Amino acid sequence: MTTATNSIYMVTMSAPTNIAVIKYWGKADTHYNTPINSSLSVTLDQTELRAITTIAVSKQFTKDRFWLNGVEEDELLHSPRFRACIEGVQKLAQDHYDAQGNLIYSKEDWKHLHLHISSYNTFPTAAGLASSAAGYAALVAALCQLYHAVETFPGEFSTIARQGSGSACRSMYGGIVAWRQGTPKQEWRDSKAEPVLEDWPQLRALLLVVSDSKKDTSSTTGMQTSVQTSMLLQYRAQHIVPARLQAMEQACHARDFGTFAQLTMQDSNQFHATCLDTYPPIFYMNDISRQIVRIVTVYNSWAGELRAAYTFDAGPNAVIYCLEQHQQHLAALLCHYFPIPKGALSGLDTSSMALEESLLQA
Ligand code: ADP
Ligand code: DP6
Ligand code: CO
8 A cells, every 4th residue: 555644535426316117115135135026217317316425535544434414324334235335346346556557555455444435315315216226326336436346247236236225226327227136046146237228318207295204114124014914015026017017118118108107107006005005004105195196197188198107116205207298288287286486497388277277177
């Protein structure tokens, strides 16, 4: 190690959240954090909804430390999921040289150097907008940058992020991304994310924050109870998701929004049905969430085609997918029913609101 004792080496990386249209709910193996079914999501990579993670390393540091949104989180730092990310990337570390080609840290040095990690989410944490996905993807991305890690097979970084939080493996890629369930062979190395469609340029996501409070039941705990008690969940994983996922991939490749929308809404409904079938039941959606379902349903039937698709993760907040051409219209309608402070949105076309108001009263 050739660095001065007081030097600090620092990297910052960010990762976006992703919102599943075919949901992951239930673990096949809690140690490796693998799912009972494959899933598919849209990475919201054109937005500001991100986790931003900075890691500093120095010979001066005497222990690892971690802050989330400015608050030190010692328990989380020492949790198996967090350690799996640090150790997983450390195994793929390379030597670090400076611009002149001098060795600064060797692979061996990395094992003895302590990390100070700070992460901020630009959106509500633990509220059902996939903060764990953005958070662990940003952590793994920052560790990869810090350690100059190199994958030994394609998708290996996503298998590490998966061990932090399952949904995080999908945030390692942009566009539409699948998480293939994988098999127990070779420690589930094939349970990884895979890009399905790099881009669907007209696809838009509207986020409706119903509540930014921390949910009562974390995704990890909720899905464990569902696996133990819901027969509907087992049926869904084995008999519904495989064909639905295939149909969804086809719809994405064909940019068939109508089919995409129908499958998205059906899958969200079924995921929340499995939560209700869990004993004791879990309620992530609330009355406002259900009003949003109704507005989208009436809007689609008024349009005579599926122009909007709602989906709810493990929380009351809605994500509505639509195509660019309907974005303004839909946003105006939603803002009418859920007004937001004046001036927060500029340039929005509100001319259609009167029409929408009458149609929704039917
Ligand atoms: P969400 O729906 O927001 O993903 P989860 O219950 O799945 O909710 O996960 C929330 C948990 O994820 C937080 O309590 C925290 O432990 C972890 N988490 C959230 N953001 C980050 C982050 N930026 N870095 C590391 N861990 C994070
Ligand atoms: C409803 O990935 O947060 O958002 O692996 O235990 O961290 P852990 O769970 P997490 O679960 C996400 C559940 C979901 C659906 C999805 O993103 O596919
Ligand atoms: Co999560």
